[in-house]
Amino acid sequence: MIKGILLILAFLLFSLISESYVRSLEKLKGEREVKSELREVEIQLYGKKGLEWKIRGTTLTYVSSHVVVKNPVIRTENYTITSERLYMDRNSRRGRLEGKVEIRGPNLYLRTLNAYVDLVKNVAWGYERLILRKDSNVIRGRGFKIFFKPFKVHINEVESIHTAP
Structure with missing residues (x-):
């Protein structure tokens, strides 16, 4: 049971990190005007x-x-x-x-x-x-x-x- 909770917490942490990474890439995409x-x-x-x-x-x-x-x-x-x-x-x-x-x-x-x-x-x-x-x-x-x-x-x-x- 503890392994399941740790797995769910790791998944939530991974999803939050990946979402913030994608948002930072979207900001960079908009700032590419030369x-x-x-x-x-x-x-x-x-x-x-x-x-x-x-x-x-x-x-x-x-x-x-x-x-x-x-x-x-x-x-x-x-x-x-x-x-x-x-x-x-x-x-x-x-x-x-x-x-x-x-x-x-x-x-x-x-x-x-x-x-x-x-x-x-x-x-x-x-x-x-x-x-x-x-x-x-x-x-x-x-x-x-x-x-x-x-x-x-x-x-x-x-x-x-x-x-x-």
Whole structure:
């Protein structure tokens, strides 16, 4: 009888140990997502007409299809977009720019806090307050959409327009 009780206790102990082992393996299985980090990177995106965009950054972090670029400088033809961070989906080539977003080009300067970019459709847009300098005009407003090819700028809500003499 004592052997039977000891056998049952040993079986219960074995089942508890094996259950905790299986749970620890399940946790490890969920944590297998690979995260890569690169420093001083340049990404070139090609389209039907050849090289369309260049993205440079101080650090690139890559997890599955999500890319985070710190201090990105995004260039297309005559236009440059800078910000503190770019969060981009590698497959759709759409992203979110966060922190001190600036768009510069010939006779153009736009500054806002956050913006979005679609590198396939060559469009940048945002919903925050902005300052836009075009030639000698200074425009304050909220929300914008910039088409890079062909170049067009739309401001959603214009608050004020100032013209330099």
